[in-house]
Amino acid sequence: MDGGAxxxxxLTDSYFSTSFIGVNGFGSPVETKYPVMQxxxxxxxxxxxxxxxxxxxxxxxxxxSPASSLFNDFGALNISxxxxxxxxxxxxxxxxGGSTSRLSNTSQSHASAFSQVFSHPSMGxxxxxxxxxxxxxxxxxxPLHSPKITPHTSPAPRRRSHTPNPANYMVPSSASTPGxxxxxxxxxxxxxxxxxxxxxxxxxxxxxxxxPLSGMVFPNYHIYxxxxxxxxxxxPKANAPSFFMADELRQELINRHLITMAQIDQADxxxxxxxxxxxxxxxxxxxxxxxxxIQKSSNFGYITSCYKAVNSKxxxxxxxxxxxxxxxxxxxxxxxxxxxxxxQHSNIVTLREVFTTKAFSEPSLVFAYDFHAGGETMMSRHxxxxxxxxxxxxxxxxxxxxxxxxxxxxxxPESLIWAYIVQLxxxxxxxxxxxxxxxxxDPTKILITGKTRLRVNxxxxxxxxxxxxxxxxxxxxxxxxxxxxxxxxxxxxxxALACNSLAGIQRENLQKAMELVTIxxxxxxxxxxxxxxxxxxxxxxxxxxxxxxxxxxxxxxxxAQMRNDVIEEDLAKEVQNGRLFRLLAKLGTINERPEFxxxxxxxxxxxxxxxxxxxxxxxxxxxxxxxxxxDLSHIISCLNKLDAGVPEKISLIxxxxxxxxxxxxxxxxxxxxxxxxxxxxxxxxxx
Numbered sequence: 001m002d003g004g005a006x007x008x009x010x011l012t013d014s015y016f017s018t019s020f021i022g023v024n025g026f027g028s029p030v031e032t033k034y035p036v037m038q039x040x041x042x043x044x045x046x047x048x049x050x051x052x053x054x055x056x057x058x059x060x061x062x063x064x065s066p067a068s069s070l071f072n073d074f075g076a077l078n079i080s081x082x083x084x085x086x087x088x089x090x091x092x093x094x095x096x097g098g099s100t101s102r103l104s105n106t107s108q109s110h111a112s113a114f115s116q117v118f119s120h121p122s123m124g125x126x127x128x129x130x131x132x133x134x135x136x137x138x139x140x141x142x143p144l145h146s147p148k149i150t151p152h153t154s155p156a157p158r159r160r161s162h163t164p165n166p167a168n169y170m171v172p173s174s175a176s177t178p179g180x181x182x183x184x185x186x187x188x189x190x191x192x193x194x195x196x197x198x199x200x201x202x203x204x205x206x207x208x209x210x211x212p213l214s215g216m217v218f219p220n221y222h223i224y225x226x227x228x229x230x231x232x233x234x235x236p237k238a239n240a241p242s243f244f245m246a247d248e249l250r251q252e253l254i255n256r257h258l259i260t261m262a263q264i265d266q267a268d269x270x271x272x273x274x275x276x277x278x279x280x281x282x283x284x285x286x287x288x289x290x291x292x293x294i295q296k297s298s299n300f301g302y303i304t305s306c307y308k309a310v311n312s313k314x315x316x317x318x319x320x321x322x323x324x325x326x327x328x329x330x331x332x333x334x335x336x337x338x339x340x341x342x343x344q345h346s347n348i349v350t351l352r353e354v355f356t357t358k359a360f361s362e363p364s365l366v367f368a369y370d371f372h373a374g375g376e377t378m379m380s381r382h383x384x385x386x387x388x389x390x391x392x393x394x395x396x397x398x399x400x401x402x403x404x405x406x407x408x409x410x411x412x413p414e415s416l417i418w419a420y421i422v423q424l425x426x427x428x429x430x431x432x433x434x435x436x437x438x439x440x441x442d443p444t445k446i447l448i449t450g451k452t453r454l455r456v457n458x459x460x461x462x463x464x465x466x467x468x469x470x471x472x473x474x475x476x477x478x479x480x481x482x483x484x485x486x487x488x489x490x491x492x493x494x495x496a497l498a499c500n501s502l503a504g505i506q507r508e509n510l511q512k513a514m515e516l517v518t519i520x521x522x523x524x525x526x527x528x529x530x531x532x533x534x535x536x537x538x539x540x541x542x543x544x545x546x547x548x549x550x551x552x553x554x555x556x557x558x559x560a561q562m563r564n565d566v567i568e569e570d571l572a573k574e575v576q577n578g579r580l581f582r583l584l585a586k587l588g589t590i591n592e593r594p595e596f597x598x599x600x601x602x603x604x605x606x607x608x609x610x611x612x613x614x615x616x617x618x619x620x621x622x623x624x625x626x627x628x629x630x631d632l633s634h635i636i637s638c639l640n641k642l643d644a645g646v647p648e649k650i651s652l653i654x655x656x657x658x659x660x661x662x663x664x665x666x667x668x669x670x671x672x673x674x675x676x677x678x679x680x681x682x683x684x685x686x687x
Contacts, residue, residue, distance in 0.1 A: 231569045234562065243636075244577070245570035252450070256373035260317055262308070272307070273359040276366065279309035279320060289324075299442060299458075300465055302326055308371055317371040318352060321458060323465065326365040328356050333467035335475055336436070340460040343434055347427040349447065349457045354464060367461055375455070378443040378493075382412070383502050392503040392512060411500050414521050416452060418552045419559070421494060421528070423454040425549070428486055428542045431459070437482030439463070441489035443496065480539065487540055491532025498525065524548055580639050586676050591615050597682065607671035613652035613661065614642070614668055645669035 196203050226232075244250075262283050264272060271291070272282050285306040303324035310317055340351040352368045388410065424441070431438050439462040447455045467475070492505045495513055498521060499505075504513035510533075517526050528548045531540075546553075590611055596602040603612065618638055621629040641648060645666040652661045 228565075228569055231565055234566065243573055245573055249567070249570055252374065259373040260308075260371070271360075276309065276320065276357055276359040277355055278312050279318065279368070280312055281310045282320070283308040285319065299440070299444060300461060302465065311368075317373075319349075319369045319371045321367040321369065321461065322360065323365040323367075323461070324360075325362055326465070327363050328365055328464070330467060330469055333464050333475065336463040336467075337460060339434060339436055340463070343430060343436075343459075345427055345430045347423045347455055348430065348459060349455045351460045354460070365464065367458070367464075369457070372447060372449055372455060375447040375449040377457075378446040378448055378454075381448055382497065382500065383443055385410075388501045389503040391516070392499075392501060392506075392509045411516075411520055412497055414525060415555070417494065417497050417521075417525065418549070419452045419556050420454055420497060421545075422549060422553055422556045424456070424490055424493065425542055425545060427454075427456045428490060432483050432486070432542055435476055435479060436463075437479050438486045438489075439482055441486055441493060443493060443502070446493070484540060487532050487542065490542075491529055494525075494532065495529050498529070524550070524552075576640075579643065580636065583639055583643055586672070587611065587615065589679060590672075590675050596679075607675050610652065610661065610663060610668060610671050611675065613654065614638075614650075616655065617650070617652055641665045642668055642672065 193204055263281055264283055266272070266274060269284070269288070271288060272284065274280065274282075276282065285308055288305055289303055300323065305322045305324065307320045307322065308317055309320050334354070337351065337354050341353070344350060349372065350370045352370065354365065354367050357364055357366055424446070428438055428441070438456060438459060440456065440458045445456065445458045447457050449455065463475075495517070496502050496505050498517045499513045503509055504516070514526065514529070517529060528545055531545065531548070590608060591603065592612075593603040593608075594600065602608060618635055621631070621634070623629050638650075642665050645668075647664050647666055649662055649664050650668075652663065653659070654661075
């Protein structure tokens with residue numbers, strides 16, 4: 001599945017699936033140049049394509065400015081009528097009183113208690129919590145039956161959704177000036193109490209950012225930092241791009257997206273119904289069995305097929321596992337299905353629902369699972385080589401000099417096997433703790449996504465297909481036996497991986513297989529396999545193999561976190577790209593517009609003419625010889641300066657070279673924002 005064509009061979013033992021994460025092409029919510037309170041009151045809860053204006057140039061933004069308070073967490077204030085004294089455990093609680101004098105008296109009486117609780121110097125005196133004249137915490141400020149939890153429309157959640165700007169709130173407090181929307185401010189402390197009414201509820205919150213060290217200086221506009229040292233020293237590929245995610249990761253994500261969006265031509269596959277229950281857009285993940293097929297699945301005992309489909313209820317892709325010709329006669333097995341639905345684990349493909357249908361022209365039972373695009377089975381990845389069984393099939397016992405060393409026998413690295421063991425045992429532990437049994441611990445039912453990520457697939461199928469009517473009183477009566485069988489199946493999977501061959505788990509080859517493991521792998525791996533495959537006189541548990549895994553668990557945890565660091569670093573490279581795309585999208589809606597408000601020359605006059613010349617400055621530079629001058633760093637640098645509105649001057653030359661205009665990026669940003677707001681107003685019918 002490494003970007004190659006999808007063939008029938010690759011589809012046979014593989015099934016594609018992943019939770020498709022929608023690509024957010026529009027980035028962070030609205031961030032305009034307006035003060036914070038105005039922005040929070042008027043902004044929409046969902047971002048739009050072209051409504052994300054650039055960040056203002058904030059070289060010396062005060063700490064106490066309204067914009068700075070946007071980027072700090074705050075708590076909604078619970079104005080309770082019953083509480084007459086301040087709560088010393090609530091750092092942002094302001095007692096409710098009928099008058100300002102009462103509030104002042106209460107604050108003075110408890111000044112010593114508050115001084116011990118609040119470590120911030122600005123909160124050490126009651127003056128920091130004072131209100132401006134004309135503002136009182138009266139009963140009318142908050143409804144009597146306000147909810148106990150903070151509503152999602154309150155300022156706190158919406159402030160967290162905005163992009164923080166260190167240049168706004170990490171400036172020494174000595175440069176602070178009072179904000180327009182502040183309730184009160186103590187000059188010595190720089191503390192601001194804000195007030196905002198949302199949905200009938202009044203919220204009071206403060207800027208609790210500790211004052212930074214004097215002399216801190218932050219960049220005035222967006223920059224691209226170098227790779228983090230803990231990732232740089234991982235020795236990435238020499239040709240890894242500096243400003244974009246790695247090509248390998250990009251290709252993997254694109255392949256997943258393609259598979260998630262794949263569809264079929266209904267005329268070429270009339271046997272696939274257009275709709276099954278609430279699912280549509282079915283796409284076969286495996287070659288469909290012929291209509292007259294008699295051979296049944298070696299796992300389930302029934303003919304099965306697998307499809308990707310979209311649920312019309314939530315528009316999300318799912319994997320449908322169809323059991324051909326099965327009639328569900330006892331619905332009491334749905335108790336087990338409900339138990340499977342509650343299991344959420346990173347190494348288990350979650351079962352969502354089970355239903356019967358006749359959409360395939362015969363009675364069928366359908367299991368709906370989460371869809372993980374780009375996945376393939378362990379069988380197709382590790383046991384698809386016909387030459388891997390040569391050690392057990394072509395040479396008889398006693399006619400060889402012993403197993404070949406691992407590097408010459410094509411065996412898997414032991415670290416990879418332990419990575420699989422940790423994940424599979426973790427899945428079994430969760431399943432057994434829930435009182436269920438996996439019963440599908442088989443290479444054909446274990447999915448691998450990426451390099452080493454495992455997920456156990458088709459859970460719950462056996463619980464429905466083999467449900468015995470005699471178990472009506474207790475469907476879980478045989479689970480203990482099934483759990484013991486899970487441990488044996490796990491041992492077989494590990495032994496097959498160690499031998500890199502399914503022939504090694506056959507009874508007649510067990511002695512040769514264990515000899516191969518003994519020579520090429522550690523004694524811990526050998527002991528784990530022997531423990532799982534050897535009959536015990538007592539009930540075993542998956543927890544028993546945890547001491548055998550030992551510190552290798554921490555190795556796998558460390559590898560997973562390092563992988564997360566690499567992916568986060570790749571994600572960080574794309575942070576600025578979305579912002580620049582929105583900037584170019586806005587610029588494209590302005591430049592060369594044929595007509596606006598019945599004015600065909602609108603885009604060629606006024607502020608729009610400056611933006612046109614700036615567009616030429618960006619993309620239409622030429623060398624002394626007249627050849628196109630293509631420089632990505634020039635484009636990125638100019639766009640960042642425009643987005644920030646820096647005071648740097650720029651020379652814009654007309655196409656006939658008769659006019660030269662010297663303007664600053666801040667002037668261009670003003671023209672840019674005003675022009676785009678004019679377009680937005682016209683689009684919303686406000687003009």
